[in-house]
Amino acid sequence: MVSIVDSGIGNVGSIVSMHDYLGLETVVIKHAEEVASARKLILPGVGSYDAAIDKLTRQDLFHAIKDRVNEGAPILGICLGMQLLMEGSEEGLKSGFSFINGHCKKFDNKLNLPIPHLGWNTVGVKKNGNQLFPDVNEYNRFYFVHSFYACVSNEDILTTTDYGVNFASSIHSNNVYGVQFHPEKSHRFGLSLLNRFYYL
Amino acid sequence: MVYQRIIPVLLVKDNVLVKSVNFKSHKYVGDPINAVKIFNEKEVDELIILDLDASKHNGEPNYNLLKSLTRECFMPLTYGGGVNTLNDVERIFSIGVEKVSLNQAVLNNAPFIEEAINTFGAQSISAIVNIKKDFFGNYCLFDYKKKKKKRIDLHKYTKELEDKGFGEILYYDVDGDGTFKGINQDLLKSLMKSTSIPVVFCGGAASHEELISVLKDNRNLSGIAAGSVFIYHGKHNAVLINYPQNKDRYNDNNLY
Numbered sequence: 001m002v003s004i005v006d007s008g009i010g011n012v013g014s015i016v017s018m019h020d021y022l023g024l025e026t027v028v029i030k031h032a033e034e035v036a037s038a039r040k041l042i043l044p045g046v047g048s049y050d051a052a053i054d055k056l057t058r059q060d061l062f063h064a065i066k067d068r069v070n071e072g073a074p075i076l077g078i079c080l081g082m083q084l085l086m087e088g089s090e091e092g093l094k095s096g097f098s099f100i101n102g103h104c105k106k107f108d109n110k111l112n113l114p115i116p117h118l119g120w121n122t123v124g125v126k127k128n129g130n131q132l133f134p135d136v137n138e139y140n141r142f143y144f145v146h147s148f149y150a151c152v153s154n155e156d157i158l159t160t161t162d163y164g165v166n167f168a169s170s171i172h173s174n175n176v177y178g179v180q181f182h183p184e185k186s187h188r189f190g191l192s193l194l195n196r197f198y199y200l
Numbered sequence: 201m202v203y204q205r206i207i208p209v210l211l212v213k214d215n216v217l218v219k220s221v222n223f224k225s226h227k228y229v230g231d232p233i234n235a236v237k238i239f240n241e242k243e244v245d246e247l248i249i250l251d252l253d254a255s256k257h258n259g260e261p262n263y264n265l266l267k268s269l270t271r272e273c274f275m276p277l278t279y280g281g282g283v284n285t286l287n288d289v290e291r292i293f294s295i296g297v298e299k300v301s302l303n304q305a306v307l308n309n310a311p312f313i314e315e316a317i318n319t320f321g322a323q324s325i326s327a328i329v330n331i332k333k334d335f336f337g338n339y340c341l342f343d344y345k346k347k348k349k350k351r352i353d354l355h356k357y358t359k360e361l362e363d364k365g366f367g368e369i370l371y372y373d374v375d376g377d378g379t380f381k382g383i384n385q386d387l388l389k390s391l392m393k394s395t396s397i398p399v400v401f402c403g404g405a406a407s408h409e410e411l412i413s414v415l416k417d418n419r420n421l422s423g424i425a426a427g428s429v430f431i432y433h434g435k436h437n438a439v440l441i442n443y444p445q446n447k448d449r450y451n452d453n454n455l456y
Contacts, residue, residue: 013296017271046293047320080321114398114422116323116367119202120245143246143276144202145298145323147367162201185276185298187243 001025002198003038007061009052010044010081014184018191024198032064040200041065041073044184045080049092049104049148052080066097074175075099076197079146082171082178091148099176102152111164116147123159123169123181130158132170132177132196140189142181144169150180204415205245205423206444208430209402210235212281213252215265219431221378223330223344226252229431229439232265236272238441239430246276248301248370248425250328254282261288263295270296280328286312289320301370303328306361307343317365322397326368327361331387333375339387342374358394368398370425376404378428383414388421398422405429408444 002019006012006028019026029035043065045052056062069075077085084096089104107115122141125133133140140159149167158177161169170179177197183190210232211218217235218226229235232249239247249269251262261282270277279292280301289300289312300320305313306327317325332342332349340349341357361369371391373384383404391399402425405411411424433440 008290008294011293011296011298013267013270013294014273017296018274021274046298046324048318051319109396112396114396114420116398117202118323118368118398118422119205121202141203145276145367147321147323182276182298185274187240187274190274 001027002040002042003027003029003034004042004044005035005061005065006030007052007055007059009047009055010078011046011182011184012044015042015044015078015194018184018194019198022191022195022198024195030059030061032060035061035064035068038068038073040197041068041075042197043075043077043081043084045078045082045084047080049080049083049089049096050094052084053092053094053096056084062097069097069099069176072175074197074200075177077176077178078184079180079182082180083148083150085171085176085178086150086152089148100152100156100171100173100178102150102156102171104148104150106148107164113164116145117149117163118145119143120186121161121163121169121181123161125159126157127172130172131200132172132193133159134196142169142179142183142186142189144181146180150178203245204419204421205400206411206415207246207248207400207423207425208239208244208443209248209250209425209427211250211252211427212262212265215262217431218252219378219427223342223374223377233268233272235431235441236269239443240272240274242441242443243446244275244443246278246423247273248278248280250301251279251281260284261292263291266292266295266297278326284310284312286315286319289316289325293320293324299324299326299368301326301328303330304343304345307341313364322365322367325366326370327366328370328372329357329361330372330374344374354391355394358391362395362397366397368400368422369395370400370402373401373403379404380406380428382406383410383424385414388414388418392418392420400425402426408442412444
């Protein structure tokens with residue numbers, strides 16, 4: 001059973017649809033008490049950093065999530081949801097959950113590439129034997145749409161992706177997982193990833 | 201590096217799928233939910249759904265249809281049509297749509313656009329720019345609701361949209377729409393010169409092969425969109441949902 005946090009900042013519908021397709025149990029949650037009793041959390045996120053932190057705080061979800069994850073519940077942050085797991089972002093002034101050290105930076109205009117990074121891109125697995133990407137050589141492509149990327153220490157990088165810079169497309173530390181891309185929009189690659197998170 | 205996208209555009213009118221020629225003569229094609237299911241099975245890169253009724257009748261976005269469509273979609277969905285307020289944008293995202301496309305709102309310089317971009321991020325709001333030639337062959341901005349053309353400097357206009365903070369621009373060549381006559385390469389190349397945000401071009405594609413060759417020739421083009429080539433098939437234009445095979449597209453050397 002996985003609990004999907006609905007705070008108005010993310011695309012909950014598609015995540016539920018994918019789980020339904022896989023025959024996996026989900027519950028969409030909106031309140032602090034529901035977070036406190038969740039076994040596993042998925043935190044989707046679409047939008048901008050500060051607006052998201054504000055929404056989570058206003059709905060008493062920020063502290064609830066912080067506590068539950070510190071107790072050991074696995075969490076998967078998606079897109080902005082991943083960025084919120086970190087300390088902060090150039091995009092805003094507010095602090096994130098700080099489950100994983102690091103900040104998010106904006107893609108440099110000097111790269112001469114369109115910003116946001118928008119479209120399908122491949123990921124390269126950097127950690128051996130990780131439960132989300134057990135096979136280092138497996139081909140995976142996912143849908144990305146973001147202007148900011150995560151800067152974390154090497155041991156927290158799960159996969160990297162090339163877009164002018166080689167950036168961390170997914171991060172992991174203990175029970176905290178974050179993916180910059182949208183598994184719920186990445187066909188069989190996303191189905192596979194969500195299935196693996198479910199069975200962690 | 202990011203792959204270039206090949207994107208089917210689905211037009212919805214009265215809750216059914218239609219196809220137009222030059223933005224006119226909308227012919228019935230089929231059931232949108234079925235079409236989305238099939239595209240989903242074909243693992244298309246992305247889908248654009250444009251609801252024609254909403255904008256024309258000052259109506260709201262087609263929420264019910266959207267809910268049914270997103271359930272079938274394991275790829276990104278962009279929705280346009282009748283998006284008039286910040287609340288519309290929020291509702292659309294909560295249903296499970298990745299991007300909202302604005303057309304009338306852009307033409308009318310609607311004030312909610314700035315707030316939408318700030319709240320939801322530039323990457324989730326795209327602008328649709330319909331382009332049509334006038335009698336003298338000049339490229340004009342086309343307002344399909346008022347059926348009016350306005351001669352503009354496309355480069356300047358693009359810059360303005362960029363400055364406004366849009367995350368993507370979809371250029372729709374009205375003169376090419378539904379004609380299979382081939383993509384207007386001059387127009388495309390001139391549009392590509394102006395911008396540093398992702399650009400998608402739509403209108404006039406003759407075949408799958410042409411889509412791929414246009415992507416190859418324009419590496420900075422983020423995506424190419426089309427309607428007729430994915431909906432019609434064969435000499436007699438039978439309705440048959442089709443899409444280039446992914447195994448032919450995604451390999452080590454291809455970026456499209």
